[in-house]
Amino acid sequence: MPVQLLKIKGESETLLPSHLQKENLQDLQEGCDHTNKYIQGIVTLSYPLTKLGDGTDFFKIVLQDSDNLSSKINSINVLIYGKMAEECARITRHGETFIVAGFKVIKLPTAKEDGRHGCHLEVSEEAGSTIYICTKPGTTAASETASVSVAPKYVYTPLNHLKDGTIVNLYGVVKFFKPPYISKGTDYCSVVTLVDPSDVKLTCSLFSGNLDALPKIYKVGDIVRFHRIKIREYNGQMQGITSGGFASLTFDGTVGAPVVPRTSSKVYTFMDEEQKTVEELRIWAASNISISGPAAKLSGVQPMQFFDLTCQLVGKAKVDGSSFLLKVWDGTRCPYPTWKVPVEAKDLEGDKVLLHQLRDLVVDILVYDNHVQLAESLKIGSFLRIYSIHTKQASADNEDVSHIEFHLHGGTCYGRGIGALPESNPDVKELKAFLESVHLADSQNMESMCSMDMDSTFGNVTDLELHLQRCQQLSVTVLTDHQDLTNTELKTIINSTAPQQYRIRAKLRAYKPQKLHQSVKLHCSRCNSLQEVPDRDDFDFILRGSAGTASNPELHNTSWYESVTWTTQDQKQREITIHFVKRDEMLQNPEDTLLMIEGGTLKEIWKLSRRFKCVIPVRSTEDDLELLDLSAPFLLQGNVKYYGCKQCSTPKPVKNLSSLAAEQQTSWEPTEIAQVLGIELLQYVFIMKFTLVDETGAINAYLFDYEKFFQIPASEILTNNFLQQKMQMTMNTLCPPGRKLGDLPWLECFIRSYNVRDAMKNQVYYQIFDTTVAEDVV
């Protein structure tokens, strides 16, 4: 019961919770910690109970500090919200002693009335406030129950103790979120996945008609406190959903940042011990959650990526019913030509002069579908974080160079959305300071131009150009050997006979394939053949084919492996057998274990290969296990599938593996496994064609690289998005799309020429060797 009636027998303090201390009105200030303080006064004035616009009850009283009547400030307004307002209105009488704890101090915008405090107090049950009314004996009509209780203290439930059907308070670290979007109807919806040190995950679906009532989460790693969230079980997992009275606070998750809650709520409690909770969660999150680095700047964007952008809105326009244009900037310049979405001048909202001034820095972002309504409501000049913008490379018919388009696609996958950031956000503060410095630079240039100080102006320009030239002269590649060779012009190379080796300095005008994953092939170093990497369908087909072969029980449980067989629960009732290879006659930990599987599906094999060191798909014959067709990988290790050359391999019985198993020190190297199984291991390799040019000519040179050039293993690129991005970025640096030849960086390379003869003619080819991409390029 948040409103307590105290029968005054002696000093009221003796009846109050011991942790509360009296605060003098003179000492009361906005922004100080009042957690364990109370204000006491006599009710000198009360206003009728009213309802606010949103239906909340509201009651206002004036308290006078009876102990300090002579002091300059001796009264204060108390604003009471919600259920508490109604209760207080019912039982409060003039002249009674009124004590309030758990209040929020709000500074008044206007000049204060005579003797009235420059702040008012806001109290509500939601904020955890407690009010004690000390009735004079015989004056109250209220019941006899004069009880004392401590201010409501919230209990927070760890995520591993949630129970279906309960309403709880909790703390969590944001692992994933979708910024609020308009869901069906008019409600805003936000989805948040939380984790805490119990290592349990909770996904919450939060709905509200009021955007401000949803948590103000800006990034993964933020910490939230939810009050009164309803827990329900769905498909064996706990989920959170907003219930009546839901309230939230959000904190920056950065270790060491000020613990200031983000909330639109006028009243809330925040205890000292909760500050500790936030700080502990920050420390836990720092080592347990991967928090993406700072969001990308426009100067760092690449084609074909998704990124989060913190920016300022400078223009907006309706494009059509399902898309909306946002013109934003972050003070940096996108390195690529960017598209301009055609809109009628009359439809464009924003300062035309500013838009013109910033024309080289502003980019157009087209937002679609469910994001349109929110985009329309954004104010020009506001700061935004736009999540999961897609950069698309495209070229119009009438352009020779491609440009970059920015799209915020419909839907909310991957947390796609738009969030407005308050000016108090640290990222916004930083951005604002940066944007101001950009303005400053402009105006300084203007000044120096106007002052006719041509020398210094030219001085600056020359310095800048020199710097740019130096940058361009630095090679983006590094030579790893043969430092004694000097550069040869391409014309000289073209006119010479092969084979020879050269050092060259050239620019990369074009390369093939443009789709980098197509550059990965399998190479047999014995027969020198190249082949495409089989796709998953090939593997799936072979697995389905061999699933018809029943496992031979006579081959189960030998001296060097243990076998387990079971039947799947699905309709097909497949039989799966796994043989766990023992090492030195012992079973090993999963991460050290090689296993052979019969009858598994693609998905099952992939799962096993994540968990176990090596997986070898096999099938039974009459007297041994054998490998499947060599179009399938003969071995899976983590993400990498190893293949054998069909021409050069002569598969041996699988029992040959027992020799490796008998070794104490075996680490299951693919090369060793291939050798004992009679497999000629195919190696993943990048094959690319580079068109290199200098002032004298152009040649096509082949790159044949296992991992040296890009410093990325070709074997891992197909299954690793991060490496794919890294490689794309490298290529964008070596050969930036949309640049003129003069602006391309220099590459220093070694190339060797060689002859390829066929019946008709002799042709000279060139291959890049002993060259690697400079470390600072990627």
Ligand SMILES: [Zn+2]
């Ligand atoms: Zn071969």
